[in-house]
Amino acid sequence: MFKKYDVIVVGAGHAGCEAAAAAANLGSSVLLVTMNMGTIAQMSCNPAMGGVAKGQIVREIDAMGGYSGIISDKTSIQFRMLNRSKGPAMWSPRAQIDRIRFAEEWRLMLERTPNVDFWQDTVSGLLLDGDSVCGVMTSLGVEIQSKTVVLTNGTFLNGVIHIGEKRFGGGRAAEKSATGITEQLIQLGFESGRMKTGTPPRVDGRSLDYAKMEEQWGDENPSKFSFTDTLPTTNKRCCWITYTNAEVHETLKEGFERSPMFTGRIQGLGPRYCPSIEDKINRFAERERHQIFVEPEGWDTVEIYVNGFSTSLPEDVQYRALTQIPGFENAKMFRPGYAIEYDYFPPTQLDLTLETKSIKNLFFAGQINGTTGYEEAASQGFIAGINAHQKVKDKHELIMKRSESYIGVLIDDLITKGTEEPYRMFTSRAEHRLFLRQDNADIRLSPIGHELGLISDERLEKVEAKVQKSDDIVKYLKKTSINPSEVNPLLEKLNSATLNQHVKMAQLVGRPQIGIANLRQIDSSVDMLLKQHDQETIEQAEIKIKYESYFEKELEIINKMKRMEDQELNPDFNYSSLVSLSKEAREKLMKIKPRTLGQASRISGVSPSDISVLMVHMTR
Numbered sequence: 001m002f003k004k005y006d007v008i009v010v011g012a013g014h015a016g017c018e019a020a021a022a023a024a025n026l027g028s029s030v031l032l033v034t035m036n037m038g039t040i041a042q043m044s045c046n047p048a049m050g051g052v053a054k055g056q057i058v059r060e061i062d063a064m065g066g067y068s069g070i071i072s073d074k075t076s077i078q079f080r081m082l083n084r085s086k087g088p089a090m091w092s093p094r095a096q097i098d099r100i101r102f103a104e105e106w107r108l109m110l111e112r113t114p115n116v117d118f119w120q121d122t123v124s125g126l127l128l129d130g131d132s133v134c135g136v137m138t139s140l141g142v143e144i145q146s147k148t149v150v151l152t153n154g155t156f157l158n159g160v161i162h163i164g165e166k167r168f169g170g171g172r173a174a175e176k177s178a179t180g181i182t183e184q185l186i187q188l189g190f191e192s193g194r195m196k197t198g199t200p201p202r203v204d205g206r207s208l209d210y211a212k213m214e215e216q217w218g219d220e221n222p223s224k225f226s227f228t229d230t231l232p233t234t235n236k237r238c239c240w241i242t243y244t245n246a247e248v249h250e251t252l253k254e255g256f257e258r259s260p261m262f263t264g265r266i267q268g269l270g271p272r273y274c275p276s277i278e279d280k281i282n283r284f285a286e287r288e289r290h291q292i293f294v295e296p297e298g299w300d301t302v303e304i305y306v307n308g309f310s311t312s313l314p315e316d317v318q319y320r321a322l323t324q325i326p327g328f329e330n331a332k333m334f335r336p337g338y339a340i341e342y343d344y345f346p347p348t349q350l351d352l353t354l355e356t357k358s359i360k361n362l363f364f365a366g367q368i369n370g371t372t373g374y375e376e377a378a379s380q381g382f383i384a385g386i387n388a389h390q391k392v393k394d395k396h397e398l399i400m401k402r403s404e405s406y407i408g409v410l411i412d413d414l415i416t417k418g419t420e421e422p423y424r425m426f427t428s429r430a431e432h433r434l435f436l437r438q439d440n441a442d443i444r445l446s447p448i449g450h451e452l453g454l455i456s457d458e459r460l461e462k463v464e465a466k467v468q469k470s471d472d473i474v475k476y477l478k479k480t481s482i483n484p485s486e487v488n489p490l491l492e493k494l495n496s497a498t499l500n501q502h503v504k505m506a507q508l509v510g511r512p513q514i515g516i517a518n519l520r521q522i523d524s525s526v527d528m529l530l531k532q533h534d535q536e537t538i539e540q541a542e543i544k545i546k547y548e549s550y551f552e553k554e555l556e557i558i559n560k561m562k563r564m565e566d567q568e569l570n571p572d573f574n575y576s577s578l579v580s581l582s583k584e585a586r587e588k589l590m591k592i593k594p595r596t597l598g599q600a601s602r603i604s605g606v607s608p609s610d611i612s613v614l615m616v617h618m619t620r
Helices: 014-026 054-063 068-075 099-111 181-187 246-254 277-283 315-322 374-392 406-417 441-452 457-479 484-493 505-509 516-520 524-530 535-546 548-565 583-592 597-601 608-619
Strands: 005-010 030-034 048-050 076-082 092-097 116-120 123-129 132-138 143-151 160-163 166-169 193-199 202-204 214-216 239-243 291-296 303-307 333-335 338-344 362-364
Touching: 005 014, 005 132, 005 374, 014 030, 014 099, 014 116, 014 143, 014 374, 030 143, 048 054, 048 068, 048 374, 054 068, 054 092, 054 374, 054 406, 054 441, 068 076, 068 092, 068 099, 068 374, 092 099, 099 116, 123 143, 123 181, 143 374, 246 277, 246 315, 315 333, 362 374, 374 406, 406 597, 441 457, 457 505, 457 516, 457 524, 457 535, 505 516, 505 535, 516 524, 516 535, 535 548, 548 597, 583 597, 597 608
Parallel strands: 005 030, 005 143, 030 116, 143 362
Antiparallel strands: 048 092, 076 092, 123 132, 132 143, 160 166, 160 338, 193 338, 202 303, 202 333, 214 239, 239 291, 291 303
């Protein structure tokens, strides 16, 4: 019935979809196994993609040939570039998404991708040949052979849903959990744990009074995620902001004695940066109100996502508290919020390729690794799918560096440090974030995608042309002077120091108050030059000029770190034999088995003196 596949992907969430697409586009035969063909790429929580650091990840996936950015652009209903008031390292794209169309577009994209087959079933176990995986067993008793397996099970592994005192099995609302895989992996020696996440209630938008809320529109001239020819959002939908109050908080507190969070029924750790509403009013008792973001779930549906009101309190308490929020007085609830507990496997048990250390040809991606967020999951799936293909075809593995991508930071953090709570990416986690911007993701990563075979020659040529064009603008502004009499009126208007002699235009652009667009207003040659280029190229040139000195310093740091990253360690080395290492370092190094000296230096418990010992040993 089934042929032997190169790659079987278990689970069709964001990680599974990107894994299947990447492996198939590289030429592997792929089987995507999902419990429900109707929920492929389901947005089980908020109907949005991107955000701080997350938007950078979506652009990185796109720059290397993944699909998340393309599908987000096709289904977005509002686009905003966050943190525009800060430096470009902080600019982060975010789009409100039509949840139904997003899932539909992902399925259609996969169906149009050659080499992807589908099977609706639940995987109950892995088929093994010694210490290698060789396929999967399903709940129907079907055995399917494969050369590699990528597990992207999301919140379904022994998932338990909590609403007040009610507790029942499930991987998502109205969907059953998956059993069998955790138990088998534990028997094989894997360490597992429990984590928790939650989601807010959904309400009928027709029952809300938007006049009592603050409007939140997207950008007037919206951009997009993908570097391909997708179109920006045009017919934008509005979102709204409202607030909780003391009355809401008191009502919520009445339900605390029935809350699974406070009665100990939930054991898993939840994300600290995205707490439930009951956790917020408990931890931040001094706060008189909390923001509630009122977000449409799509173009045509009336369903509203109540962002900021994640909860597992009893449904009657949820409803009473909701109706005390301004604008929600007559709200009709579609379904209550809930918390879900699920199994995960500490990611220190993986290699940097996302292949497990103890079972060959088995890859983990997404929430099974202790992460949370669509974007984090999608990026892991993308890398796991690539490396599964590379393993099958006996090609060089792909390991993303911290200095070249947020994806590299994410995976290195997981494998090197592990996580005891749901891991989410922040810009602060990246020490080289000035280089890892959303605007230059194509410049950084398209060559890697091209080398793999996911980016066409034509697309790479466009990236190279963009670099050349932005360099041309920079060169022109560096060599062209401007007369004080021409520019001083503008400088006075912008509260910037006036000139008493000619200066190069680039010097003016280096000022925080001045942009290239200002120069085109007073110099026709600049205006003529910029008319030949798109806004993205002009923006790239301006960033290069404004942050040139910072880039030079950052590059020096990266090059110093690169020497440590290039010092490879033997993965089979017995660190316990190095008695000059601290006991903790010996234990951690034996567990993690770092690839490089740089990775070893980031392991918690490995001190600088331990690294010195390793360097001396390597010299010998």
